[in-house]
Structures are given as structure tokens and as C-alpha cells.
Amino acid sequence: MNGIILTPRGRQQGLSLIELMVTLLLSSFLLLGILQLFINSNTTDRANSALARLQENGRIALDMVKRDFRRTGYQGCASPDMESLERSSRTFPLDAMGDQVEGAGTDNDTLLVRHAAPARIRLVETFPDTTIITGPGVGFTAGERYEFVLTDCEAVAIFTADVSAPSDNADPATEVEFPNKYSISNLKGFNNGPAPDLSTMATTEHTEFLRITEHQYAVRDDPTNNNRPTLYKGDDPMIADVDNFQVLYGIDSNGNEPGGTINWYNGDTLNTEDLRSQVSRLQISLVMSSPDEVADQANTQAFTIANLASNQLNAIADRRLRRAFNTVIDVRNRP
Structure with a gap:
């Protein structure tokens, strides 16, 4: 009977310990390379995503400040260069820009x-009692003191007053709207x-009764x-992650006439009423x-900012x- 005799040389041989260790070492190098490639790709992706979000946040931030600052000095249908009546609590356009603080x-x-805030408010009576009616969503806190603008488009009065608790408007002609x-x-x-x-103001449906709003814009830490x-806009956080906020004030050397140049002032040099009224x-x-910190290394880049003392932020x-x-905003409601 013929049979197959297996000799030691014909048997299947396994890997030796040395061969196994070499294989594991080569596999580790390969895995480390793939892992490093993944880490680099992930870091780049995080940085690109953060940069895209930063650019979008910056665009939104500029849109927000533009919308707010363009309202400066708004006083209803009255011309922006129309001065308030004698004895008014403020005189626009001068007081539209408050005292500014220039950072060191x-x-x-x-x-x-400051500006008048458009709202659905109508003056219905000035004597013997001053009475207003308001639309839905426009309310006041009883006993609080507010500052108001009254204008018939021919004159402007600004004053402060106490406001009562609300009651229902029983006038059938206006009760739905106000x-x-x-x-x-x-x-x-x-x-x-x-x-x-x-008493010199007409109290028709075209007379505008507006509330003055005042907002201070400043950078501080948000707890x-x-x-x-x-x-911050007043007491409310407005735009997060703002490391630096700078403002310059432009005055046209030729007033509203063409051909002038813009002279720029900071909060320290805008130091007279005449200058403040011309911004x-x-x-x-x-x-x-x-x-978040997503860059590979610490920043070394300086930035150009709107500052007369030094236009470079370290x-x-x-x-x-x-x-x-950076942006330049036309203050629409200025003369």
C-alpha cells in the first residue's frame, strides 16, 4: 500500500517570533501614519470650520451695528437738522451723540x-391730561419715567414724563389698532x-409720538x-468674542456740499458741541x-484698527x- 509520508520539510511552517515582531512593527508604522494623517485632516477641518464661522459672525456683527448706528439722531418725520423746541430735555442733533469714552x-x-424708537404710539390729548394710546406689544411700566419725542413734522419737542398704569382704549375708531x-x-x-x-403742536393722526432710546456700546466680559x-448694547450682550472695539467720528469739511473731505476724530478730540453736532x-x-483655540501655534499677527493713536493692535x-x-457707516439721520 502506497502512502504519503510527510517529512518535516513538507509540513506547513508558521511565523517565527522575529518575523512576527517585524510584521507588527511595520503595521504600527503604517497605522501611525494613517492616524497622523487623520489628526492633521481633522485639525485642518476644525480650523477651516472655525474660520468660516468667524467670517460669518463678523458679517452679521457689522450688519447689526450698521442697523443700530444708522438710526442715530432719528426724530420721526422731522428733518434731522431741526432743533428741538426751547426747554426740550435734549437738543437733537447735538445730543444724538452722547459723551464718548476713548480707550487709552x-x-x-x-x-x-440716542434716537427715537419707531413704535405704534399715538398722542390723543394734550390738555388737561396728556394721553397716549399704543399698539399691541408696546407697553410701559407704571410709575417709570421715560423720555419722549413729539413732532408734527414742523417742530420737535423732547421731554421726560411719568407713565400711568395702562387702561383699555374704549374709542371704537382706534381700539383695535391701539x-x-x-x-x-x-x-x-x-x-x-x-x-x-x-400746545403749538397739531395733534392729528400724522403727529408722531416716539420714545427716546439711549444705548451704550462697550466691550466687557460676559459671565x-x-x-x-x-x-454689549446697554446691559444686554450683543456680539460674543469681540476682543477689540474702536470708533472714529467723521465730519465732512464741506458740510453737506460735494467736494469735501472727511476729517476723523476720536472720543478725546470730539470735544466740543459744535463738532459733536456735525458727525x-x-x-x-x-x-x-x-x-475655541484651534490654531496650531500662538498668534503673531497684528491687526489694523480704527484708532488715531495707533492703527495697529498687537x-x-x-x-x-x-x-x-472694518466699516464706515453713514449716519443717516444727521444734517
């Missing part, structure tokens, strides 16, 4: 602006003195967002950063991405 060196500036009714009292004018004379630097442009710069040595966003 390249520190953050502070901007204060359901709330308020009485305002204790009218005061400049330096809390007598109010301007409102609700890990103390990140944030541009027609604002130059704004925002240096914004990504919320690099901030962390690994956040940063961009400077």
Missing part, C-alpha cells in the same frame, strides 16, 4: 448714541425744568459665556476671535483665530 492707546472705546391707553404726567424739560410748550469678551459718519472696527498670544472687520 488701543484699549476698547465706548460709544453712546388697544392700550396711558396717561403721562409730570412733564419736564431741560435740567428737569419746565417742559417745552406742546454667562465663560467670561468671553463681548460687545455724519462713524468708522467702526471689530477684532473678533473664534470661541497680536494676542493664544491659539484662537482672529479677524479684523
